[in-house]
Amino acid sequence: MGDHAFIVDGMLGSLARWLRIAGYDSTYFRGLEDNRLLDETRDSSRIMLTRDRELYQRSQKLGLKSIYLESEEVKAQLSHLKRELGLELSATNSRCPRCNGLLKETPKADVQDLVPKKSLNSFDEFWVCGDCSGVYWKGSHWVKIRETLGST
Numbered sequence: 001m002g003d004h005a006f007i008v009d010g011m012l013g014s015l016a017r018w019l020r021i022a023g024y025d026s027t028y029f030r031g032l033e034d035n036r037l038l039d040e041t042r043d044s045s046r047i048m049l050t051r052d053r054e055l056y057q058r059s060q061k062l063g064l065k066s067i068y069l070e071s072e073e074v075k076a077q078l079s080h081l082k083r084e085l086g087l088e089l090s091a092t093n094s095r096c097p098r099c100n101g102l103l104k105e106t107p108k109a110d111v112q113d114l115v116p117k118k119s120l121n122s123f124d125e126f127w128v129c130g131d132c133s134g135v136y137w138k139g140s141h142w143v144k145i146r147e148t149l150g151s152t
């Protein structure tokens with residue numbers, strides 16, 4: 001179930017971040033024109049996610065894998081993908097919401113200068129992005145995603 005990879009259209013930036021946290025490889029292009037997005041989808045064998053019905057119809061005519069998401073709300077979008085693809089939250093595969101890099105669990109002692117004190121005191125598990133060095137913990141975002149997708 002965890003092997004889906006996505007191309008997320010420019011209207012769905014929040015969804016891209018949530019998918020990455022949930023453990024799905026998600027490429028996100030802001031402001032890329034439709035033809036390029038379709039090319040990328042064809043060349044990458046990823047599933048294109050879009051809220052643009054016309055773009056969706058074009059992708060279907062080209063025989064590309066794509067899913068049309070009607071809702072503007074990220075939780076509803078995730079629920080839709082859960083129904084359609086069996087999407088689930090995979091803590092061990094979590095990716096960087098900012099850059100899609102792989103996260104590595106890192107000892108608290110190594111991040112203590114990088115994390116606000118409040119978070120340092122409230123959480124015991126921390127992750128660092130191998131690409132952009134962003135530091136993450138299981139804050140409110142995580143809880144919302146777990147509620148929506150269910151834990152594994």
Ligand SMILES: [Zn+2]
Pocket residue numbers: 096097098099100101129130131132133134
């Ligand atoms: Zn990153």
